[in-house]
Amino acid sequence: MHMWMSELSQRSGVPVPTIKYYLREGLLLPGEAVRATRAIYDETHVSRLRLIRALVGVGGMSLARVRRVLETVDDEANDLHQVLAAAHEQLSPESSAEPSAESREQVAKLIRKRRWRVSPNGRHVTALAGALDDLAASGMPMPGEALATYADAAALVAGVDLAGMPGGTSDGSREGAATYAVTGTVLAAPVLLALRRLAHENLSTRRFTRRRRATAGAPAGRSR
Amino acid sequence: MHMWMSELSQRSGVPVPTIKYYLREGLLLPGEAVRATRAIYDETHVSRLRLIRALVGVGGMSLARVRRVLETVDDEANDLHQVLAAAHEQLSPESSAEPSAESREQVAKLIRKRRWRVSPNGRHVTALAGALDDLAASGMPMPGEALATYADAAALVAGVDLAGMPGGTSDGSREGAATYAVTGTVLAAPVLLALRRLAHENLSTRRFTRRRRATAGAPAGRSR
Numbered sequence: 001m002h003m004w005m006s007e008l009s010q011r012s013g014v015p016v017p018t019i020k021y022y023l024r025e026g027l028l029l030p031g032e033a034v035r036a037t038r039a040i041y042d043e044t045h046v047s048r049l050r051l052i053r054a055l056v057g058v059g060g061m062s063l064a065r066v067r068r069v070l071e072t073v074d075d076e077a078n079d080l081h082q083v084l085a086a087a088h089e090q091l092s093p094e095s096s097a098e099p100s101a102e103s104r105e106q107v108a109k110l111i112r113k114r115r116w117r118v119s120p121n122g123r124h125v126t127a128l129a130g131a132l133d134d135l136a137a138s139g140m141p142m143p144g145e146a147l148a149t150y151a152d153a154a155a156l157v158a159g160v161d162l163a164g165m166p167g168g169t170s171d172g173s174r175e176g177a178a179t180y181a182v183t184g185t186v187l188a189a190p191v192l193l194a195l196r197r198l199a200h201e202n203l204s205t206r207r208f209t210r211r212r213r214a215t216a217g218a219p220a221g222r223s224r
Numbered sequence: 225m226h227m228w229m230s231e232l233s234q235r236s237g238v239p240v241p242t243i244k245y246y247l248r249e250g251l252l253l254p255g256e257a258v259r260a261t262r263a264i265y266d267e268t269h270v271s272r273l274r275l276i277r278a279l280v281g282v283g284g285m286s287l288a289r290v291r292r293v294l295e296t297v298d299d300e301a302n303d304l305h306q307v308l309a310a311a312h313e314q315l316s317p318e319s320s321a322e323p324s325a326e327s328r329e330q331v332a333k334l335i336r337k338r339r340w341r342v343s344p345n346g347r348h349v350t351a352l353a354g355a356l357d358d359l360a361a362s363g364m365p366m367p368g369e370a371l372a373t374y375a376d377a378a379a380l381v382a383g384v385d386l387a388g389m390p391g392g393t394s395d396g397s398r399e400g401a402a403t404y405a406v407t408g409t410v411l412a413a414p415v416l417l418a419l420r421r422l423a424h425e426n427l428s429t430r431r432f433t434r435r436r437r438a439t440a441g442a443p444a445g446r447s448r
Binding site: 054058079080081084085088091092111114116117118119122124125127128130131132134135138140142143145146147149150151152153154155156157158159160161162164180181183184185187188189190191192193194195196197198199200201202203204205206207208209 | 278282303304305308309312315316335338340341342343346348349351352354355356358359362364366367369370371373374375376377378379380381382383384385386388404405407408409411412413414415416417418419420421422423424425426427428429430431432433
């Protein structure tokens with residue numbers, strides 16, 4: 001299906017001036033020129049714009065990061081896995097501080113034990129080690145068993161995430177899959193965190209109610 | 225142990241001008257005046273400042289929110305559970321949009337099914353329903369089974385979180401427990417999210433490597 005820029009804007013949800021900016025920056029390929037000042041666009045433009053919108057909007061990426069993801073998408077030598085890895089990698093913040101050797105070792109041990117096939121010096125590993133450092137610096141280092149349970153929970157959730165992903169490896173769906181992966185990863189995180197707080201609330205209510213009941217019940221014994 | 229303000233600043237990690245500001249705002253009780261212009265402080269001031277620092281720094285709360293938490297801490301009629309609930313409640317963002325009836329019902333159903341004892345119209349419920357709305361608006365609504373798995377993972381993690389919490393209900397430890405709960409909840413969230421991305425990376429590597437091997441192996445059969 002071919003369309004003018006106005007329709008491309010409607011279909012992708014990206015305003016016309018922003019589309020023009022992406023065209024100037026080379027993030028979006030030019031349409032097919034049909035007159036001196038007009039061009040027509042197709043479905044590839046729609047999916048490309050949706051991907052950029054997800055990376056910038058939901059993923060909060062800078063255009064420099066978006067460009068790196070798009071380069072991976074455009075390089076035909078990369079398979080879908082490499083495309084997704086690039087999109088994911090750019091989602092993790094570039095940490096300013098180098099994590100401690102202790103946290104790095106704690107993460108390395110976890111990865112070895114689980115036989116996780118991940119890039120051992122990738123950004124996710126650095127992000128995890130840095131988060132462990134932040135806890136330790138606040139006087140509450142995470143014990144190994146707690147980290148193991150966290151890893152169990154993460155694996156549980158990741159399995160569901162990937163099961164829902166459109167699995168196609170054909171070239172046309174690469175952008176759709178990357179859009180899905182970025183949007184899903186980012187937008188589902190608040191679901192997990194809100195559930196964790198609800199679960200805290202539940203456990204805390206149960207723990208303290210039990211204690212109060214036990215105290216109240218002791219001296220009374222008013223049953224018939 | 226008694227101390228001057230300079231030592232209070234060192235012990236709590238809060239700069240002197242900030243301490244003076246908290247005193248003026250009434251967030252911190254005045255020290256005991258020993259001269260016209262000097263006062264001494266004690267351990268209750270240290271723990272109060274650590275709590276404020278956790279709420280503002282790690283929790284990212286406004287002073288208005290901090291004040292609400294401290295009022296709950298200071299009201300002797302509240303037990304530790306109510307103190308923790310107040311601290312947690314103020315961590316969840318006040319959502320601008322009212323979640324859809326569908327998402328509210330999906331959350332209510334989950335809570336009923338799990339017999340979670342939580343405030344049915346509390347901020348966590350609203351945050352969760354809002355997060356489900358965001359996913360649906362992006363064209364990837366979370367199916368009930370996926371939400372159930374997310375809830376399993378959240379319950380797993382919450383159990384570990386509460387097991388590590390100092391359990392005292394004596395008045396002196398209320399601030400310590402609240403500090404722990406806020407800091408732990410906020411700082412451990414990035415650990416969970418980084419692990420989730422690592423687990424994604426692992427599953428994705430395995431899925432795509434298997435596919436590649438299967439393709440590569442078919443026509444070859446070069447074993448002796």
